[in-house]
Amino acid sequence: MKFFIDTANLDQIREAQSLGVLDGVTTNPSLMAKEGIRGEANIAQHYIDICNIVDGDVSAEVISTDLKGMIKEGEKLAKLHKNIVVKIPMIKEGIQALKYFSINNIKTNCTLIFSPGQALLAAKAGANYVSPFIGRLDDISNDGLSLIQEIREIYNNYKFETEILAASIRHTMHIIDCAKIGADVMTGPLNSILGLLKHPLTDSGLKKFLEDHKKNN
Ligand code: G3P
Numbered sequence: 001m002k003f004f005i006d007t008a009n010l011d012q013i014r015e016a017q018s019l020g021v022l023d024g025v026t027t028n029p030s031l032m033a034k035e036g037i038r039g040e041a042n043i044a045q046h047y048i049d050i051c052n053i054v055d056g057d058v059s060a061e062v063i064s065t066d067l068k069g070m071i072k073e074g075e076k077l078a079k080l081h082k083n084i085v086v087k088i089p090m091i092k093e094g095i096q097a098l099k100y101f102s103i104n105n106i107k108t109n110c111t112l113i114f115s116p117g118q119a120l121l122a123a124k125a126g127a128n129y130v131s132p133f134i135g136r137l138d139d140i141s142n143d144g145l146s147l148i149q150e151i152r153e154i155y156n157n158y159k160f161e162t163e164i165l166a167a168s169i170r171h172t173m174h175i176i177d178c179a180k181i182g183a184d185v186m187t188g189p190l191n192s193i194l195g196l197l198k199h200p201l202t203d204s205g206l207k208k209f210l211e212d213h214k215k216n217n
């Protein structure tokens with residue numbers, strides 16, 4: 001399972017990278033705005049900064065919603081760094097853009113996936129990743145994890161190479177459940193990743209080992 005961090009915060013990206021288990025980064029316009037990154041040049045530079053921290057796929061989302069605009073923006077983003085993956089929204093023009101980028105060997109991540117049908121269509125169009133938003137489904141009392149399961153089944157049936165990138169991860173249990181189902185990638189906030197470390201028996205066990213060592217030395 002690949003681990004991506006879902007943030008545009010450089011300190012958090014550096015911290016996750018320092019663990020040695022980070023495979024990539026996902027961003028979106030809301031996350032960029034949260035960090036106060038505005039204007040085309042600053043946004044482009046921020047993507048380059050992220051790519052310089054992590055040697056793995058970095059999703060950069062287009063803002064256009066028309067085909068021409070998405071292609072123009074996506075090609076520009078892809079030229080910023082070899083690890084940029086163009087993030088395309090799940091709309092009709094987005095499907096056309098995914099097909100275009102797939103023919104032109106530009107990696108894509110189809111975002112805002114909320115149904116198995118959307119994931120099937122994105123895979124048919126040649127998306128490298130699909131991003132089902134599990135937390136947002138949970139928020140409206142739908143089962144986000146069931147969506148991951150359904151997409152896994154469909155992709156397995158036809159051996160689609162599109163990778164399931166479980167997104168909108170809210171907590172550590174989401175990561176574990178996605179791993180059990182077989183999501184190819186998870187993208188979550190730093191805390192959800194750090195949560196994997198924690199167990200009270202690890203802490204008390206280590207404390208005891210160190211105390212016993214002190215007694216004998
Ligand atoms: O990057 C997209 C996705 O992970 C958004 O998550 O928490 O805003 O639903 P969230």
